[in-house]
Amino acid sequence: MKILVLVKQIPDISAIKFDEKTKRIIRSGVKLLFNSYDKKAVEAAVQLSEKYGYETYAASMGPPDAAEILKDSMRMGINHGILLSDRNFAGSDTFVTSHILSALVNIINPDIVLTGKSSLDGETSQVPPETAWMSGYNFLSGVSGIEIMEKSVEVTRDEDDGISKYEVPLPAFFSVSEKINRARQIDPSVKIEDVEVYDSDITPWKGSQSPTEVADTFPLNSSRDNKFIDFNKFIEILHEAGHGSSGTHRDYIGEPETGDVFLGLAVDDPKISMEISSKIAESTHDKITVIGNIDPVKLQGMACHQYIYLEDYSNVSMAKYVAKYIKENPVRHVLAPSNLNGRDIMSFVAASLGLGLTADCVDIKMENGKMIQYKPSFGGGIIAVIKSKTDPDMATVRKGMFQVRFISRSFETTKIRSRASPEYRIIERKTLDSTLRPLDTPVIFGIGTGVMADDIPKIYGIAEKIGASVGATRRVVDMGRIPRQFQIGLTGVSVSPDLYIAVGISGSDNHIVGIRYAGRVIAINKNPEAPIFRHSDFGIVMDSHEFIGELCTHINH
Missing domain, CATH: 3.40.50.1220 (TPP-binding domain)
Known part of the structure; x- marks a missing residue:
């Protein structure tokens, strides 16, 4: 039985500087750190190994210096360290990074894969679900407790509206929440041999194939x-x-002037779903379709032409439906909420269709038919302007960024009920x-x-x-x-x-x-x-x- 932990070395975001003249982030002299969320994933793996006797691996993708966090992982109790290091990997976005990591997952073939919920420099939370999808593993994010059964795992998940417990069949992939444990101290005096290094021979994917690019930073x-x-x-x-913040009224949205679709996702939270549809309505003359898991009664006044209500859909089944819709319709852009399930669903869609995805945006603008995405990075102090090389372009957005604009006309509603999800079983839910x-x-x-x-x-x-x-x-x-x-x-x-x-x-x-x-x-x-x-x-x-x-x-x- 094996557990693989994916870890990342990041710059100290409190020491990051920005050069106004060159528009570049100054990394020279900035200390490199062990991403704290990933350290908790390592601790979880070591604890599971101590309890169940699993063999443990830690892997990181990065330059030779990244070997230090693998050695630290081994000082915490991990058995093996693997460094994915090759110049061909440079410049990889989340999509290509996930392809490279999934190649390693398929080589190691672990029963469980663990990682932190995100890296503090990028905060996308996309790599874990995309890697899990590409590897064919059952996935849950936000896991704060793990108990291993004979052929499955029982996990506790911290959700936006409470806490739930799930049974997940093996093999399984989890991103852990910061609540899961307190990572043990690393003893620097412990001597560790060099870690094993894998290069681009394990995968044809290169950083230059990334479907997104950073167009500017400020x-x-x-x-x-x-x-x-x-x-x-x-x-x-x-x-x-x-005063005036509860939303403005707009009597109507015009009939579509093109044959294209601007797709929105409504996931769990009516408020951000209304914000997204309002932003779309301000940004396009395309047909506005929203696909979601929220009862349409809670979305009255939403600015869209069509709402497809997926009742009792899991994240995976919803992602499959959205991907199928994109394949069968002229979708130009996709916008979704950057909440727990919204990020996972969009990551699954991106992984299945080979599309670029920008996470956690604070704004979007339309330029020459493309959706320009504004994303905070390095602790929020720097905004990256990101463009997708693929169509449709896709992004998730933070709650509270856009004003709600209600409409008086009713949208067309289609209701589709799902079958039970095979990816996991809900045992208990506390709101x-x-x-x-x-x-x-x-x-x-x-x-x-x-x-x-x-x-x-x-x-x-x-x-x-x-x-x-x-x-x-x-x-x-x-x-x-x-x-x-x-x-x-x-x-x-x-x-x-x-x-x-x-x-x-x-x-x-x-x-x-x-x-x-x-x-x-x-x-x-x-x-x-x-x-x-x-x-x-x-x-x-x-x-x-x-x-x-x-x-x-x-x-x-």
């Missing part, structure tokens, strides 16, 4: 011009927040407390470690009265005070409210990444030198406990 300035205010001014700004609002409200409170545990229920009470939602920093989530689905930041979610109220948050770079697209930010911190004020439009120098007390008094009166 820095995203995350600093704001902070102005210190008093509590009364804060109340004034709070009352102004959210989040329904009283907790999703992080898509006009006003969001962000809770940091400066907020006392006893004050958190008070913030929830305030949020309930004004129609706001509540998120938190990673440290607060790690303390168990807020569900992990409400973690805001680099390792959580990005939010884009009209107003973000940061209470007791110090302002680490990891958190700032998640609030870059907020309309306005107000920070409350008793330390006037706190970094959060550099990333705020307004600031109040005040103890969090006192601020929450005053706000409760005001709201209750």
Whole structure:
């Protein structure tokens, strides 16, 4: 029995610089690190090996220096290290990278493949599902617990709306969530022999065959011009927040002026599905078709001509349907949500059709018949402008990037019911407390470690009265005070409210990444030198406990 872990060496994103003149990222002198998510996958593999006696492999694709993270993996307890290194691999995007990695999977033929949920430099989350698809392995993302049975694996999966348990037949491929474990310390004194090196003899795929290309890059300035205010001014700004943000009405979308289709996907979340269809309606004169797993009743007013409702479809069966639709119809562009299942479905489609896919975009624009995609990278500080070389071009987009535009006309609906999925069986599902609002409200409170545990229920009470939602920093989530689905930041979610109220948050770079697209930010911190004020439009120098007390008094009166 074998377990293969795929790991990646990444640059220290906090040290990345951008040259304005050459439009290039400066990597010289930047320390290379073991991607922290992949380190957790290594830990999971070692723990499974210790419990079940599996033989373990770690593999990485990169230059010779990447051998160091393989040696570190072996210092943690992995039995074998394999480096995929060849100049022909340079410049590989997620699609080609997945082809190269799948070639190795087929050589090693492991029972289980593990990897982190994403790499912190790119954050696409596409390589695991694409590699699994190309390798013919059953796949689930966001896995936080693994128990091995005789011919299957029982896994716990952290989902956008709760936690589920699945039985997955072997062979299986999982990307693990950061919640799965705490990786052990690496002892640098342990001597490791050189790792095995594989070159391009294992696959015909080369980086030059990548179906996407980076057309441009530019820095995203995350600093704001902070102005210190008093509590009364804060109340004034709070009352102004959210006006006009619930969406605008548009009486109609015109009849298609071409024979082509701009395809949208509606996956799990009605709000982002409406955002996507609205953006498409603003961008095209093609026929707008949306394929999704959301009851059409929850999508009333969606800007599209046709909605195909796939009831009880798994990610794999939905991907197969979407791929079939693309083959049989003149689809020019595809846009889908960058949520947990949306990313997996689109990755499966890209892998099955050989198409380029850009993940986690913050904007798209149409240029000469192509969809130009704007994607954050390196912690969100740099925006890459990406074009697809293949047709249709495809992208997933972050929630909250586009304004919803409702239409009064009804779209045509086709309902298709699926058969049971053979890829996995759902054993148990627990949804989040329904009283907790999703992080898509006009006003969001962000809770940091400066907020006392006893004050958190008070913030929830305030949020309930004004129609706001509540998120938190990673440290607060790690303390168990807020569900992990409400973690805001680099390792959580990005939010884009009209107003973000940061209470007791110090302002680490990891958190700032998640609030870059907020309309306005107000920070409350008793330390006037706190970094959060550099990333705020307004600031109040005040103890969090006192601020929450005053706000409760005001709201209750």
